[in-house]
Amino acid sequence: MVLEFSPDLGPGLYLDACATAPPRPEVLQHMAAVQRTAWGNASSLHAQGLQAAEQLERSRLELAQAFEADRDELIVTSGATESIHLALLGVARCQPPGRLVISAVEHPAVEAAAFRMVERGWQIARWPVDEEGTVRLDQLETLLAPPTRLVSLIWGQSEVGTLQPVERVGEACRAREIPLHVDATQVVSQGRPAWRSLPVDLLSASAHKCGGPKGVGLLLRRRALQERHGPIQAGGGQEGGLRGGTQPVVLMAGMARAISLLEPWVDPQAPEAEPGPSGIGAVQQRRDRLLKQLLNLAPLQLLGAPVQRLPHHIALLAADPKGRPLPGRAVVRALAAEGVAISSGSACASGRDGGSPVLAAMGIAPDWCRSGLRLSLGPWLSEADLNGVAAQVQGALEQVAATTAPP
Template sequence: MVFEPPLYLDACATTPLTQAARLAMDQAQDLAWGNPSSLHGFGLAALESLERSRWLAAELLGTTPEAVHFCSGATESVHLALLGLAEAFARPARLVISAVEHPALNAAADQLRRRGWQVSTLPVDATGRVLLEPLQELLQPPTRLVSVIGAQSEVGTVQPMAAIASLCRAAGVLLHSDAVQLVPQQPLLFDASGIDLLTLTAHKLGGPRGIGALLVRPACLPLLKPVLGGGSQEQGLRSGTEAVVLAAGFAAALQQRVQWLASDQANALRQRRDVLLAALLAIPGLQLSGPDPAHQERLPHHISLTAQSATGQALSGRRLVRALWHQGVAASSGSACSSGAGDSAASPVLLAMGYEPAQAAAGLRFSLLPDTDAQQLRLLPAALQAAMAACC
C-alpha cells in the first residue's frame, strides 16, 4: 500500500505555506518591495506594510506592536534573547534551562557558558514535564535568567508556563520561552502570560521560512542589547533590512491560525488525533512517549511513540521513518538532533526523560496539519505495522 498523494504527518518540522500567506506575500512583493528605511514613496509603502504586519501580529498575540521584533526565525530569536540579555549584567551569572530544549537554545546557552555563565539544567519527569521543585531551588542568586521550551516538539509535552512564570516573577528572575511549537497549537496572549521574552517562528504555522519574532515585555527592552551591529532596525535590536514580504506572510498565516484555534475545527483535529492514537496503541510493540492526552497537557496534533519488535527489541526510529516513506507517509523519528551515530542515535530528549539508550533511539512522531482528515489517517496503522515488520 502506498499513499498517493503522500500523507504529510510532520507539522512539527514545518508546514506548507497557506493560501492566505501566499496572497499576502504576493501583494507585499508587488506593492511594498522598497526598503522601509528609504524616505521616498517606495520606502514608505514598505514601512507601512511592515508596521501593518507588526500591528496584526501584536494584536493576535495579545501584546503591543513595540513588543514585536521580527528576525530570521527562532534560531536567531533565542540567540538574541539569551545573548542580548546577558549583556545587561555586569558580570556572568546563572542561566537555568530545561533538559528538553531545542538544539538552537542549547547552542545559545553554550555560548553563555563560554562567556563564564553557569548553566543549570532543570530535570524533567518521565513525560517530559519540567519539575517545579528544582526550579524553585534554582531561583536564587546568581540565577538571572530562565528559559523553558513552551511545548516540546519531540514528545508533545506542554510545559506549565503559567506556574513557571509566577515562580520567576516572585524571584525577580527573567523568563524566556521558546514557544515555536506552542503558538501554532494553543491560544497565547503574551502580555497576560507572565513570560518576559517569547520566541516564535512563521514556518510552523503556515507562514514562510526565514522569519520569526522575539516578543519582549516593555520593561525588558532597555536590558536587551543587539547581537549584531548595523542599521539598527527593529528598535535597534536587530540590524538588517527588514523582510517586509516575509513579515506579511507571517502575519497572514498567524491570523488564519489564531482564527482556526478559536474554531470547532481545532477541537475536531484533537479528536482525530485521539482516534488515531488509540488505533496505533493497539499495535503490539508500540508505546506512547510523552504525556497521555487523556490526563495531561499534550500538543493536540501530536503523537509520539517508541517502537519495539515482537521479541522486545527496540526498533530504530530513523529506519521506521524511511520504511514509512516507502509507503508515502512523512513522519519523524523525533531524534533528528541526536547523540550517537546513525540509526541507533539516541534522542537527548528521551534520555532526559529516563529512557535507556536503545529505547531512546526508537522514537517516532506523527504531527498532524490542521487539514489532515480522518479518511487519510484510517490506513496509517496498517502502514506502520508494515514498516515495523520491514525493520525487524
C-alpha cells in the same frame, strides 16, 4: 479559498507538522500581493520605501494584535533559532554573569545559545524532567535561588510533545524578578498565546511551523526588560535598534497573516479545551483517534505527557512484536517509501546518529533512545486520510523488525 495559491502537498500523507507546515493558501496569496507592491526598502525615504514601510507597519500591527502585544514589544528575526539567541545573549550582554536555568529537554538552539553564555562566564543549570518530560517542580525553589539571572524553557517539546507548566514557572520567576524566556515555537503553531496575561518576559516563535514562510520569526520582549536586554546584531538600527538588517517585508507579511489566522491558544487542561468541530480542536480529535489506533494495533508505547501535550503531536517508541527496540529512522524510511511522511525525533536532530538526548533526559534506557517516532498532524489531513495510517505504521514496524538484528 483561491486554488492557484494552494500548496502542492507532495505525494502521500504529510504527518510532520512539527518539522514544518505547508504554507496556507491565504498566506501565499497575501505574500504574492505584497511582493508585487511593497518590494522597496522600508528604510528608504522615497515612494517605494514608504510603500514598504507602510506594509511593514500593517504587518507589525496585525501580529501585535494577534498576540495582544504592543507593537514595540515585537522584534522580527529570521526564525526561532535567531530569536532564542537574541533572547538569551541579549540578556547576557546587559547583565553581569550569573546562572542560566534551562530544562534538560531544550531544542539544540537553546543549548547552543547557552553554550555561548558559558563562554561569557555564565553557569548553566539543567532542570531535570520526569519520565513524561515535564520539569520537576520540586526543584523550582533551588533552581531559582541566586545566582540565577535567567530561565529558558521549551513550552511545547518538539520531540515528545510535552507542555511545560509555563504559568507556574512564570509566576515563580516573577516573584523573584528573574526574566523567563519561553521557546514557544511549537505552541504558536497550535494557537496564539495571549502575551498580555502570560507571566513570561521573552517569547520566541517561527512562522514556518504555522503555515507561514521559512526564514522569518519573532521575539516578544516585555517593555520592562528594556534596561536588561540588548541587541546582538547591530547595523542600520532596524527593529527599534534590536536587530539590524533590511526588514523582510514580504516574509513578515506572510508571518503576520499565518499567525493571525490561528485560533487563540487553549491549554489542554483548561475547561474550554473541549475539541470543537473546526481548527485545532478537530486536529486534536483526529490525533486522539489515530493515537488510540496506534496503541491498539502495534507494540508501540506513548512518549511524553498523555494530556498536557501539544494537540497535534504523537510520540512513540518503536518496538518489534517481541517488544524489543527498533531503530526509529529505519521505520521513518520504510513509511516514506509508502508515502507517509513522519520523523524520528526532531528534524533538527535527524541527521545525528547518537540516541536522543531528550529521551535520555526522560530516563529512557539507552537501547531505546534511537527508537523515537513522531507523527504530527495539521488541518490539511482529513479523518479519512488518516484511516489507513495505523496499519501502514504496523506494516513498517514488521518490515523493519524482519530486517533488523535484535540488539
